[in-house]
Amino acid sequence: MTETLLTNEPLVRLGGFFGVLVLMVLWEVIAPRRVRSFSRWVRWPSNFGIVAFNTLLLRLLSPGAAVGVALAAEAQGWGVLNAAPLPDGLSIVVAIFLLDLTVYLQHVMFHAVPALWRLHRMHHADLDFDTTTGARFHPIEILLSMGLKMIVVAALGASAAAVVIFEVLLNATAMFNHGNVRLPLKFDSVLRWLVVTPDMHRVHHSVVPQETNSNFGFNLPWWDRLFGTYCAQPAAGHEAMTIGLEQFREPGELRLDRMLLQPWRGRVGNYSLNLRN
Numbered sequence: 001m002t003e004t005l006l007t008n009e010p011l012v013r014l015g016g017f018f019g020v021l022v023l024m025v026l027w028e029v030i031a032p033r034r035v036r037s038f039s040r041w042v043r044w045p046s047n048f049g050i051v052a053f054n055t056l057l058l059r060l061l062s063p064g065a066a067v068g069v070a071l072a073a074e075a076q077g078w079g080v081l082n083a084a085p086l087p088d089g090l091s092i093v094v095a096i097f098l099l100d101l102t103v104y105l106q107h108v109m110f111h112a113v114p115a116l117w118r119l120h121r122m123h124h125a126d127l128d129f130d131t132t133t134g135a136r137f138h139p140i141e142i143l144l145s146m147g148l149k150m151i152v153v154a155a156l157g158a159s160a161a162a163v164v165i166f167e168v169l170l171n172a173t174a175m176f177n178h179g180n181v182r183l184p185l186k187f188d189s190v191l192r193w194l195v196v197t198p199d200m201h202r203v204h205h206s207v208v209p210q211e212t213n214s215n216f217g218f219n220l221p222w223w224d225r226l227f228g229t230y231c232a233q234p235a236a237g238h239e240a241m242t243i244g245l246e247q248f249r250e251p252g253e254l255r256l257d258r259m260l261l262q263p264w265r266g267r268v269g270n271y272s273l274n275l276r277n
Contacts (some may be wrong), residue, residue: 009067009164014166017175024131031182034239035182038127038251047261054142058140065148066167069150070160079157079273088159095158096166097220102152103170104223106145107216112273118263120146120196121271124212124263125248129205134178135171138263173219177201196221203234209271211235245271 059063073079081091086139102147110120119141126133137145153163177196190199196217214231224230236239247266252258 005139011172012164012168013053020175021174022140024175024181026128026180028179032180033182033202034129034171034180036130037243037256040130042251043126043128043130043254044132045167046189046259049256050137050139051132051135054137055138056202057139058142058146060136061143061149061157065146066149066153066163067160069153070158070163073154073157077157078154080155082157091159092162092165095156095162096169098156099149099152099166100170100218100220101150101223104217104227105149108227108229108273110141110218111213111271113190114268114272116141116144117268117272121247122259122262123246124205124271125253126179126205127244127249127251127254129178129182129202129243129263131175131178133205134174134176136259137225138260138264151266168190170219171274177218179248192221194221195219196241199233199238202238202241203231203242205236205243207238207244207246211241212245212271245269 016199031275072098073082077083081095083090108117121137122138122141123133123136126136152158158166172197177198179198181198183191183199188197188199191197196215196219200215200221201218203211206212211231211234214229215224216229221230236242247269248258248262253262
């Protein structure tokens with residue numbers, strides 16, 4: 001199975017991405033949680049444009065990326081999981097668990113360090129919230145994130161299969177928890193103990209800084225509860241809350257060229273954890 005997964009890795013990634021994307025878009029049409037503030041035709045060209053650009057950039061600058069590091073670690077015996085081997089299934093679960101913790105801590109770091117927040121705030125500057133927001137990240141943030149992931153994969157000795165499974169899961173859950181979709185409230189209250197739900201993550205995209213700096217998890221919801229960054233609901237309610245940042249509120253900021261330049265424009269503001277009022 002591992003060999004098949006690695007041989008077809010690009011197809012697995014693309015299939016996972018487009019499969020989940022189509023399902024989420026259909027769900028958003030059938031059962032939206034909020035009324036849209038902007039047409040899809042205003043936002044989606046730039047959001048999909050940045051996805052295409054980031055994908056091409058990673059393939060050009062780091063074609064093997066984290067999977068290549070995992071294969072090298074296995075060949076050289078690097079990392080904790082190679083030094084103290086576990087059964088294959090358990091090793092994959094442990095690696096996914098620890099990689100998810102890494103993503104949580106990285107997300108907090110991108111909110112805590114003002115220079116990194118300048119990069120990350122492009123993700124938050126989307127003026128609406130739907131499944132495409134889950135893939136809207138600045139290219140420099142993507143490269144830094146991949147570099148950190150490669151270091152952690154080498155230190156853990158995570159298998160290539162675990163890395164592929166984790167990245168497919170992370171992409172899928174990011175599109176899910178950014179979805180403008182309605183879930184029964186009782187079901188959501190149970191589901192958010194197992195996975196980050198759209199209602200849970202939407203709080204993180206509130207214009208209110210205290211809410212922006214909560215609910216950092218992308219996949220597993222336990223880290224926010226464990227580290228005290230969990231916020232159950234936005235103060236204004238999901239239908240009335242304002243999405244985005246106090247800065248970059250003009251519709252022109254949704255253009256791809258303006259998005260790419262946002263890290264170098266304007267003040268850091270009071271969203272960074274280290275600069276809050």
